[in-house]
Amino acid sequence: MIGIAVSAPLEREDAIVREAARHGHRVAIRAATADDLVERLAARPADAEPRIDLVLVVADERHASRALVAACDERGVRLVALADDAAERARAQTLGIDAVAWADGFTAVEAAVRPSADAGREPARSRGRVVAIWGPAGAPGRTTAAIALAAELALLGRRTALVDADTTSATIAPALGLLDESPGFAAAARLARAGSLTVDELDRICQLVPTMGGTLRVLTGIGRASRWPELGGERVAEVLERCRDWVDVTVVDVAASLERDEEISSDLFAPRRHAATLAVLAAADELVVVGGGDAVGVARLVRSLPEARELAPQARCRVIVNKVRAAAIGLAPERAVHETLRRLAQVTPEACWPFDGRAADAALLEGRPLVDVAGRSRLRRRVQELAVALAPAEQPASRASLRAAERPRRRWLPALR
Template identity: 85%
Template sequence: MIGIAVSAPLEREDAVVREAARHGHRVAIRAATADDLLERLAARPADAEPAIDLVLVVADEAHASRALVEGCDARGLRLLALADDPGERSRAQALGIDAVAWADGFAAIEASVRPSPAGPGTPAARGRVVVVWGPHGAPGRTTASIALAAELALLGQRVALVDADTTSAAVAPALGLLDESPGFAAAARLARAGSLTVDELDRIAQPVATSGGTVRVLTGIGRASRWPELGRERVAEVLERCRDWVDVTVVDVAASLERDEEISSDLFAPRRHAATLAALEAADELVVVAGGDAVGIARLVRALPKLRELAPQARPRVIVNRVRAGAIGVAPERAVEETLRRLAQVTPEACWPFDGRAADAAMLEGRPLADVAGRSRLRRRVQELALRLVPQEAATSRAALRAAERPRRRLLPALR
């Protein structure tokens, strides 16, 4: 846990408190101005809990001053500025304060305090690839991909969302993004030319602001006829480069798992489903989303053997979506679990409820579930999955997440 002292405009201050709680940290001091913050730091007993590990200020005249810099230096406190516009960045630079942008998410603030666990000469840990796949029939792959990416960002991860569906790409319209220039296709072209770098990925990705920070989105192809642009080697190279770009890359793929017939006359021709197959081969984690009805379960059971063959390195985390008594019968979750154990020798990771109201709200607003339906049952199930996907040391405790979700009354300035 990080102990934080903060001085910022009230709205930003409240946001810092909320995000700190979400990530398992605590704001110990809230101050209206830089002078007020300096006085509170001076009056705070040395053995007070929690210890102050970070002093966080907005880099403007009211909240960042030379006296505050000198006071933090004298006490050995780490001082960090939030700078989101050129004026704030210039002031932080003039005061000699390290700065991060609030748009980069709380992970950037944490990284400024916590040293990298890698020792000298040790390569930095590379990012992971999480592929979200589901059988035909619109079981909810795209909704799950977007919601999962947002939850991982809430847990302090740097996240990219990639739409590699060559049949019916849907991430861009679901988030209200323009997709005339598909980011994933652009990345594939750069990979073919040997020019794909982390800086290029930043340039072509579309940033999407969520409650947990920015999710970088590589939009999919708008027309299915463009599938030859996403060849196997190109897709593999893009996902490999993404490991150096972000902590987690969530990939939404198409349903088809067929390998094209490889006859001598078309041995080197593009493969229709190469993007899906390449993503599955690259997956560190495989999230399988199936529909919660008889047809969806049957399609899942038939596809699982092929899926294990294509991605032997990743254990499928089976999610049965839209589970409801109207389609399954009495005790639907138990019925789904028993059916999958009997027919496929697999225990589902979770059964997600049929929550049309929350899913519709997310689609209508073009935002993730966490932003528009934070207390919905469906959002909570996605949140539980995200907690299981991040490393233990990076995961926020469930208690902190629940505390962050409780409504807070806005404090009056006189009470701060």
């Protein structure tokens, strides 16, 4: 990732921000004039993140100056000018600035800065991953799974964000006792549409939820289902792309419906009711499918699983059957679930999670993740196993963190008796 400072006319500036984000870079400073940019570079702390690797300006009198050239030389920052006509190219040559044509695309800008930006630096940190939590209609436990899994990933030392992209019944905010008058995910979508969504903006609009394993960054969902047009597919995809630079893992809770509205609409440009769900599945690196552990839940899972996998072709699909119990399926319920899914869907579930009403109710009552209120419950242990499987191999979980998670807080024990 390249950290960029920009000074350009507003329309060109917005285009630069969009193209930089699309190529995985971040615009950290936007200045109206060259003098303004010099002042902002001088005021920026040397250890501020992201580090400024490139100053990109339009080669005219307003946005490029000798003072800016001197400021960049003093800080060892690469300065590149956008010059699309003869006058701009002449000014860039006069100032001794390397010039590229915007018409050549952002790859030309990357090529101009890469020798100095990458020289002698450590390899860039790999971008974060997106984990989508989806399940068929009903109440298989998608939100409970999303919250619990995000908390477990934070316990394993990952910077984790929890996003509520459910456009029909967003419930992460009430489940965690958060205010949702100003939904964070909708705000992020609006910023993405304006081309001004940055990591700093995500930090500003998210809500912080402390857990025993670390702090979760939560983007709450829309409070009313009627607000679904705010979450268009392109906006949702852009938010998730920016989240990859924000955190290590983004856990996204989505709605059940996989309907593609264009198949029944004559207006191809109208908003799509379920565009958010489809965009999340298309962007996901991991797809966790949560189905109910009863006859109806398994039937719904078998019918909808092929379509979900088709919508997320690049994601690794992990099937979880939740609320598995003998009272609903019969003797040896886990074995029955495995055999049914292998026979009818040609899939082996990643795990069968037990029906643990005490643990789930305690988490909902306290507005906290399972790991905080029911550290020794069977359900929490199964969620922990999934989190370990999802954690990148190059960052193994420490034994100390896993042992700490096994010790429930004394204050929560009465709720589980």
